[in-house]
Amino acid sequence: MSEPPQIIATVEDACSFISGWFGWKNDFAGSEITLAFAVPPAIRTTNRRLGRLWLERGNINIFESQDTLISPHRYEARPDGVVPIIKENQYAWACGFKPETGAQLWVTGDWPDDQPGSRAWRPTQDVVDTAIIFVVLANAIWASADCQMDEEEKPTELGQLLWKFAPWAGFSGFWTDGDRTVMRMQGSGWGVTAHR
Numbered sequence: 001m002s003e004p005p006q007i008i009a010t011v012e013d014a015c016s017f018i019s020g021w022f023g024w025k026n027d028f029a030g031s032e033i034t035l036a037f038a039v040p041p042a043i044r045t046t047n048r049r050l051g052r053l054w055l056e057r058g059n060i061n062i063f064e065s066q067d068t069l070i071s072p073h074r075y076e077a078r079p080d081g082v083v084p085i086i087k088e089n090q091y092a093w094a095c096g097f098k099p100e101t102g103a104q105l106w107v108t109g110d111w112p113d114d115q116p117g118s119r120a121w122r123p124t125q126d127v128v129d130t131a132i133i134f135v136v137l138a139n140a141i142w143a144s145a146d147c148q149m150d151e152e153e154k155p156t157e158l159g160q161l162l163w164k165f166a167p168w169a170g171f172s173g174f175w176t177d178g179d180r181t182v183m184r185m186q187g188s189g190w191g192v193t194a195h196r
Helices: 009-020 041-050 127-144
Strands: 084-087 093-097 104-109 122-127 145-149 159-162 173-177 182-185 188-196
Touching: 009 041, 009 127, 084 127, 093 127, 093 145, 104 127, 122 127, 127 145, 127 159, 127 173, 127 182, 127 188
Parallel strands: none
Antiparallel strands: 084 093, 093 104, 104 122, 145 188, 159 173, 173 182, 182 188
C-alpha cells in the first residue's frame, strides 16, 4: 500500500498550514534580516510569514514550545563558520548552516539517529528547509491548547499525510484528518496529537 501524497512540500506550505491551524488571517512578517552573511531562502520565508512571532511573546509560541528555532536577528557564526538555527529542547541535536554552502543543513548530536553522541558539526545531504518544517510542525502541535502524547499507533481517521521526514527510523510523519482539525506527529509506538 503506497502512502498518500504529502500536503506540505515547502516551508511556505508549512507556514500556510500553521497559519490556518491557529486561525491567523494575516502574515506576521518580521523585520528585515540584516546580517553580514547570507541566509538560506527558507529562513527568509519563515521570517516573511511568521517572523513577528519571534518578537511578540503571545500565548502561542511556535518557535520555542518544544525545540527552539532561533530568530535570524540573533544569528551568530561560530568559529568553524556554522550558524546555529535550531536547538533541540534537551540539547540532543542542533541544526545550522554555513553561509558559503548555502542552504545545506549542518547538524550536531543525534540528527539523524545514525550519529549518536557526535558533537562535531557535520554537513548532511539535506537542506535547512527540512529542519525548519519539522520544528515548526512539531512546535505547532506542542503549542496547541489541546495536545496530548500517547503510546498508540496513528488512528485510521488521520489518513492525510502532512509531511514525512525520513532520516529518523520509525518516524512516520505528521498526519491530519479530512477536516484538518486534528494534527498528529507519529513515531513507532508513540504519537503526539493536537486538536483545534
